[in-house]
Amino acid sequence: MRLKLIPDSTKFDFFKLQTLSFGISTLAVIASIVLFAMVGLNYGIDFRGGSVIMTETPGPVATQDYRDLLGELEVGDATVSQISDPAAELTGAAQNSALIRIEQQDGEAAIQNETVQMVVNALQERFEGLTILSTESVGAKVSGELVQAGILAVGLAVAAVLFYIWLRFEWQFALGAVAALVHDVILTIGVFSLVGLEFNLAIIAAILTIVGYSLNDTVVVFDRVRENLRRYKQMTLRDLLNLSLNETLSRTVMTSVTTLIALIALYVLGGETIRGFTFAMIWGVVVGTYSSVFVASPILLRLDVKRDWSKDGEGPTKGPRKGGTKFAHIDA
Amino acid sequence: MLGYPLWKKICVVLVCLAALIFSAPNLFYAQVEESNDAVAAGQQGDWPSYLPSDLINLGLDLRGGAHLLVEVQVADVYQDRMDSVWPEALRVLREQRDVVGTVRQLDTDQGELLMRIGEPAGLDTAIAAIRELAQPITTLTGIGSTDIEVSAEGTDLIRVRLSEAEKSATDDRTVAQSVEIVRRRIDESGTREPTIQRQGSDRILIQVPGVGSSQEVLDLIGTTAKLGFHHVINQTTDENARAGAGNLLLPDVSQPGVYYIVERRAIVSGDQLVDAQATFDQNNNPSVSFRFNAQGARIFGDHTAENIGNPFAIVLDNEVISAPRIQSYIPGGSGIITGQFTTQETTNLSILLRAGALPAELVVLEQRTIGPELGADSIEAGRIATAVAFVAVLVFMALSYGLFGLFANVALILNVAMIFAILSILGATLTLPGIAGIVLTVGMAVDANVLIFERIREELKAAKGPARAIQLGYDKAFTAIIDANITTFIAAIILFAIGSGPVRGFAVTLGVGIITSVFAALLITRLLIVTWFAMRRPKEIEV
Numbered sequence: 001m002r003l004k005l006i007p008d009s010t011k012f013d014f015f016k017l018q019t020l021s022f023g024i025s026t027l028a029v030i031a032s033i034v035l036f037a038m039v040g041l042n043y044g045i046d047f048r049g050g051s052v053i054m055t056e057t058p059g060p061v062a063t064q065d066y067r068d069l070l071g072e073l074e075v076g077d078a079t080v081s082q083i084s085d086p087a088a089e090l091t092g093a094a095q096n097s098a099l100i101r102i103e104q105q106d107g108e109a110a111i112q113n114e115t116v117q118m119v120v121n122a123l124q125e126r127f128e129g130l131t132i133l134s135t136e137s138v139g140a141k142v143s144g145e146l147v148q149a150g151i152l153a154v155g156l157a158v159a160a161v162l163f164y165i166w167l168r169f170e171w172q173f174a175l176g177a178v179a180a181l182v183h184d185v186i187l188t189i190g191v192f193s194l195v196g197l198e199f200n201l202a203i204i205a206a207i208l209t210i211v212g213y214s215l216n217d218t219v220v221v222f223d224r225v226r227e228n229l230r231r232y233k234q235m236t237l238r239d240l241l242n243l244s245l246n247e248t249l250s251r252t253v254m255t256s257v258t259t260l261i262a263l264i265a266l267y268v269l270g271g272e273t274i275r276g277f278t279f280a281m282i283w284g285v286v287v288g289t290y291s292s293v294f295v296a297s298p299i300l301l302r303l304d305v306k307r308d309w310s311k312d313g314e315g316p317t318k319g320p321r322k323g324g325t326k327f328a329h330i331d332a
Numbered sequence: 333m334l335g336y337p338l339w340k341k342i343c344v345v346l347v348c349l350a351a352l353i354f355s356a357p358n359l360f361y362a363q364v365e366e367s368n369d370a371v372a373a374g375q376q377g378d379w380p381s382y383l384p385s386d387l388i389n390l391g392l393d394l395r396g397g398a399h400l401l402v403e404v405q406v407a408d409v410y411q412d413r414m415d416s417v418w419p420e421a422l423r424v425l426r427e428q429r430d431v432v433g434t435v436r437q438l439d440t441d442q443g444e445l446l447m448r449i450g451e452p453a454g455l456d457t458a459i460a461a462i463r464e465l466a467q468p469i470t471t472l473t474g475i476g477s478t479d480i481e482v483s484a485e486g487t488d489l490i491r492v493r494l495s496e497a498e499k500s501a502t503d504d505r506t507v508a509q510s511v512e513i514v515r516r517r518i519d520e521s522g523t524r525e526p527t528i529q530r531q532g533s534d535r536i537l538i539q540v541p542g543v544g545s546s547q548e549v550l551d552l553i554g555t556t557a558k559l560g561f562h563h564v565i566n567q568t569t570d571e572n573a574r575a576g577a578g579n580l581l582l583p584d585v586s587q588p589g590v591y592y593i594v595e596r597r598a599i600v601s602g603d604q605l606v607d608a609q610a611t612f613d614q615n616n617n618p619s620v621s622f623r624f625n626a627q628g629a630r631i632f633g634d635h636t637a638e639n640i641g642n643p644f645a646i647v648l649d650n651e652v653i654s655a656p657r658i659q660s661y662i663p664g665g666s667g668i669i670t671g672q673f674t675t676q677e678t679t680n681l682s683i684l685l686r687a688g689a690l691p692a693e694l695v696v697l698e699q700r701t702i703g704p705e706l707g708a709d710s711i712e713a714g715r716i717a718t719a720v721a722f723v724a725v726l727v728f729m730a731l732s733y734g735l736f737g738l739f740a741n742v743a744l745i746l747n748v749a750m751i752f753a754i755l756s757i758l759g760a761t762l763t764l765p766g767i768a769g770i771v772l773t774v775g776m777a778v779d780a781n782v783l784i785f786e787r788i789r790e791e792l793k794a795a796k797g798p799a800r801a802i803q804l805g806y807d808k809a810f811t812a813i814i815d816a817n818i819t820t821f822i823a824a825i826i827l828f829a830i831g832s833g834p835v836r837g838f839a840v841t842l843g844v845g846i847i848t849s850v851f852a853a854l855l856i857t858r859l860l861i862v863t864w865f866a867m868r869r870p871k872e873i874e875v
Contacts, residue, residue, distance in 0.1 A: 262775030
């Protein structure tokens with residue numbers, strides 16, 4: 001007896017509610033942009049400069065006690081947040097720990113090392129048994145560069161992928177895939193604006209992974225579309241896309257589920273340091289799966305595609321062909 | 333029908349065996365690391381020498397340590413260079429005294445030399461004479477240019493500065509020298525396996541595992557430790573006193589409010605030192621003893637002989653540590669620096685003096701220190717999360733695809749072994765995001781198998797025989813697998829190229845994971861399925 005998440009043959013009409021899903025996606029994208037513009041991202045020190053001190057104490061310490069100390073030291077803008085790790089008992093992570101964040105003086109290229117040392121010394125004096133788990137400081141010069149590098153990385157990734165898909169498929173596919181991709185990236189930025197999770201270098205890495213994953217999903221569907229375009233020359237594009245989506249649905253769901261299983265384990269057990277990172281990935285897998293079905297394919301339907309793939313060869317997998325399927329046949 | 337040539341089988345089996353053998357040391361991490369240390373120290377390690385002993389490096393976020401990105405203030409050096417031009421310029425202008433008149437140096441902090449001549453009419457002659465001093469530059473980019481640029485200012489001023497080509501050549505030397513000095517200082521302090529790398533045109537990345545506070549590293553690299561013995565012109569309590577051209581007004585480090593006017597040019601400087609040791613003076617106060625090289629000893633000896641009764645200042649990083657009066661001729665070139673030091677300070681100072689002065693100041697742009705406790709917590713959390721993710725995926729695959737799922741699971745286990753083996757051989761650094769990359773790979777690696785299995789199911793439904801269905805399943809899933817993985821791989825490459833530190837670690841594991849998972853799905857599971865099929869010859873299969 002097999003565990004089957006998706007029945008053997010499905011015949012969903014993915015375009016029946018097209019207007020609705022398209023509307024939802026458009027709304028979500030607009031909402032994300034508005035959120036980003038109005039609320040903005042909670043940039044970490046990687047992008048804004050400043051210092052973060054992570055502490056651990058044997059017993060609980062009230063946030064206010066930390067704040068009082070920082071007030072006495074007159075370090076300027078500083079925030080304190082307690083870390084509660086639900087899986088701490090299981091993984092042996094620090095139980096009573098807090099993050100103290102000190103803002104960087106405007107435009108200061110060097111880090112505020114004296115301030116951090118002063119706070120560290122004062123903390124250890126005031127709270128008995130306090131351990132400094134980590135300190136991080138980033139000066140304005142580096143943070144400015146990291147912002148640039150981050151934007152450049154995401155931009156380059158999108159461009160490179162657009163190019164690759166255009167090379168392997170047709171331009172309509174590339175546009176569909178990139179639309180899905182941009183949709184995922186914008187929604188991720190939107191959700192980070194909404195929940196106020198810290199946005200740092202690791203999140204950029206997560207976004208790039210989402211870019212990769214979202215494409216992975218889209219490409220698998222497109223690959224099937226390409227194959228079916230050759231096989232069913234008379235079928236309407238809408239039926240053909242539906243057929244392709246249904247044929248790949250089981251795989252789409254299976255892969256998303258295995259990836260999500262792994263990511264959720266990491267989210268729950270992986271510790272505080274990478275929680276934001278795994279959250280972004282989980283979100284990315286969910287929206288990436290959604291977008292390859294409900295964004296990429298409808299766009300392909302609207303743009304219409306070249307139907308005449310047959311010139312390169314007959315039938316789906318007989319012999320090596322020129323064009324689209326350079327890797328199609330291997331002698332394995 | 334299900335072709336799988338023997339040579340390919342042998343290759344795949346060999347690769348899998350190699351993966352298992354080369355990933356094995358990581359299972360005994362502490363033991364192997366200890367043994368490697370012992371071997372490095374020339375002793376017998378307890379890890380068998382016939383087994384591979386390469387380990388994955390743990391990143392600073394996992395083992396704890398300090399990460400510092402510093403910028404070398406390359407412009408600091410320009411002024412020194414200009415100061416050394418001054419005596420030369422003075423010499424050539426004196427030869428032309430009839431035409432140019434008297435020459436005076438004006439005070440400037442701009443990394444340039446500014447001179448006023450007595451006879452404005454001789455300006456052109458003076459400039460021509462100084463231009464004679466310029467040396468041609470032999471670097472690739474600076475062909476045809478000289479090291480200094482001389483220009484007229486007003487009617488009687490001459491400005492000399494370094495040319496752009498010379499500046500960039502100087503910058504390059506300054507940074508290379510700084511890297512060397514930082515390395516010597518950190519090595520002298522006895523820290524284990526530091527990484528000191530030049531980054532970009534004027535930056536140095538310093539990573540020191542195992543230190544609990546970046547302050548320990550900053551104490552070593554935060555001071556330039558420029559030592560000089562200077563002729564004292566005057567002592568004053570006026571902090572705004574005019575030092576005059578070619579002189580410096582410096583504070584006394586132990587007596588607030590006391591200042592010395594000293595000559596900018598040192599009699600002898602720290603680069604002439606051959607040794608420095610922390611010690612105690614006759615009153616048992618911590619102090620630092622030093623010894624000059626032959627040349628330094630001679631210069632210092634000559635100076636003391638000529639200046640008996642005059643004070644000289646021992647200057648460290650623009651502060652006067654002490655200004656003793658010369659009692660007698662000091663031959664031999666050794667001495668002792670006393671001041672108000674603690675023993676920790678004298679130990680550090682002697683390290684700094686032995687390693688040499690930094691040519692320019694270092695400014696810290698970025699600092700990250702992870703305590704060993706947090707690193708250990710992260711490793712533990714990563715280990716548990718990976719194990720749980722791994723088991724969950726294995727169970728899910730077995731439930732979904734039965735026997736074929738088990739085949740995929742064997743491939744998945746070998747896949748992870750391959751990732752660890754490759755990372756160990758490459759000597760790659762595993763960071764916490766890197767662990768996340770491995771976990772993600774575990775989730776995504778099955779994707780290729782899922783694609784193949786789903787395809788086989790479809791082909792079976794189309795009433796193909798089992799062997800044909802397997803063959804077609806593999807063939808038809810191939811393009812999707814390759815296209816899908818190449819796109820993710822592109823993202824990994826971009827991450828690697830642009831990212832830094834932990835993010836790079838993530839990119840490496842992601843990239844390696846993509847390659848191994850494609851290998852595992854296309855070759856390992858296929859080998860298992862083909863072998864099973866050849867042995868059993870089932871009439872029908874269920875996937």
